[in-house]
Amino acid sequence: MVKVPVIKLSNGKPIPQLGLGTWQSKPGEVVQAVKDAIDIGYRHIDCAFVYGNEPEVGEAISAKIAEGVVKREDLFITSKLWNTFHRPDLVRGALLKTLQNLKLDYLDLYLIHWPQAYKEEGELFPADADGKIQFSDVDYLDTWRALEPLAREGLARSLGLSNFNSKQVERVLQAASVKPVVNQVECHPYLNQKRLQEFCEARGIKLTAYSPLGSPDRPWAKPGEPQLMDDPKLQTLAARLGKTVAQILIRYQIERGIIVIPKSVTRSRILSNYQVLDFALAPEDVTLIDSFHCNGRLVPMTASLGHKYHPFENDEF
Numbered sequence: 001m002v003k004v005p006v007i008k009l010s011n012g013k014p015i016p017q018l019g020l021g022t023w024q025s026k027p028g029e030v031v032q033a034v035k036d037a038i039d040i041g042y043r044h045i046d047c048a049f050v051y052g053n054e055p056e057v058g059e060a061i062s063a064k065i066a067e068g069v070v071k072r073e074d075l076f077i078t079s080k081l082w083n084t085f086h087r088p089d090l091v092r093g094a095l096l097k098t099l100q101n102l103k104l105d106y107l108d109l110y111l112i113h114w115p116q117a118y119k120e121e122g123e124l125f126p127a128d129a130d131g132k133i134q135f136s137d138v139d140y141l142d143t144w145r146a147l148e149p150l151a152r153e154g155l156a157r158s159l160g161l162s163n164f165n166s167k168q169v170e171r172v173l174q175a176a177s178v179k180p181v182v183n184q185v186e187c188h189p190y191l192n193q194k195r196l197q198e199f200c201e202a203r204g205i206k207l208t209a210y211s212p213l214g215s216p217d218r219p220w221a222k223p224g225e226p227q228l229m230d231d232p233k234l235q236t237l238a239a240r241l242g243k244t245v246a247q248i249l250i251r252y253q254i255e256r257g258i259i260v261i262p263k264s265v266t267r268s269r270i271l272s273n274y275q276v277l278d279f280a281l282a283p284e285d286v287t288l289i290d291s292f293h294c295n296g297r298l299v300p301m302t303a304s305l306g307h308k309y310h311p312f313e314n315d316e317f
């Protein structure tokens, strides 16, 4: 099978352009999903503490290393610092906990999951009596400065951001001595992130596309809400090319030089999502898909609207 393209990050480290997402992959399903993915050829797994399944992802990784299918150095493992651990004195412990969960001694990439912090040392979604998330005003620059020594120590080979808007990215770049190399953001045809991609790439930061299939299992989707993969224009294109809509959506990001991390716990889909390496989209098809952009954000993080660092409230991109 054709190999997944590898992108060189601005710090010289390679990242496989296609990875497996793990949000909402239940502990009982994710062990097999990650094992299947590694058997199929995936070498990049996207994790996060808040997904609640790092121990099981780690179990699958350890099993495949023990079987001799892969070596640790063949894998690219990303995880993310959750919002309740932004306070500088909590950052090291959070990373060590993630490493312990994943049974690893280093991560390839550690991201600040969101720029906005939540009240520390309690629930991961600390809510008041009315169900409103309780914020913390820790500045993400202080969080970043706490991450830098951990990268120097080798606990994370690269550092990055997630859900940071262009102004927030710039603010980190101005303060950072270890530069962020990735910004992981929602990205698919309805929200193609063209401006953010251009902005970040001009500054040595690659985008990773999350929810590339439109996250049909997102918990806040309203019943009957149209799904990206059901879009008739995409279905027509997929039929013309003899591919599935999911394959078109994944290949779209590969054509654009964006890293892409579709999630599935279904072996047949994990396989077909990987079978995107032996065909290309014509430039006019990429342009056609680009034209579907409608600022259609599917992960708006409404729970923390009003936070001074909410990335999607005040700034254009």
Ligand SMILES: NC(=O)C1=CN([C@@H]2O[C@H](COP(=O)(O)OP(=O)(O)OC[C@H]3O[C@@H](n4cnc5c(N)ncnc54)[C@H](OP(=O)(O)O)[C@@H]3O)[C@@H](O)[C@H]2O)C=CC1
Residues within 6 Å of the ligand: 020, 021, 022, 023, 024, 046, 047, 113, 162, 163, 184, 185, 209, 210, 211, 212, 213, 214, 215, 216, 217, 229, 244, 246, 247, 261, 262, 263, 264, 265, 266, 269, 270, 272, 273, 299
């Ligand atoms: N940094 C951040 O804030 C965020 C990061 N992420 C990351 O990005 C990953 C991907 O995004 P996510 O929101 O999960 O959504 P995706 O867009 O990857 O969609 C996942 C859903 O699509 C289904 N699916 C997968 N492949 C196919 C296929 N070939 N045909 C039909 N349906 C398919 C999956 O079902 P099934 O599993 O049942 O097969 C699942 O329901 C996450 O898992 C996570 O790792 C996501 C959101 C936010």
Ligand SMILES: O=C1CO[C@H](CO)[C@@H](O)[C@@H]1O
Residues within 6 Å of the ligand: 023, 048, 050, 299, 301
């Ligand atoms: O990665 C993510 C998916 O789930 C979380 C909510 O539970 C989001 O906050 C986050 O962006």
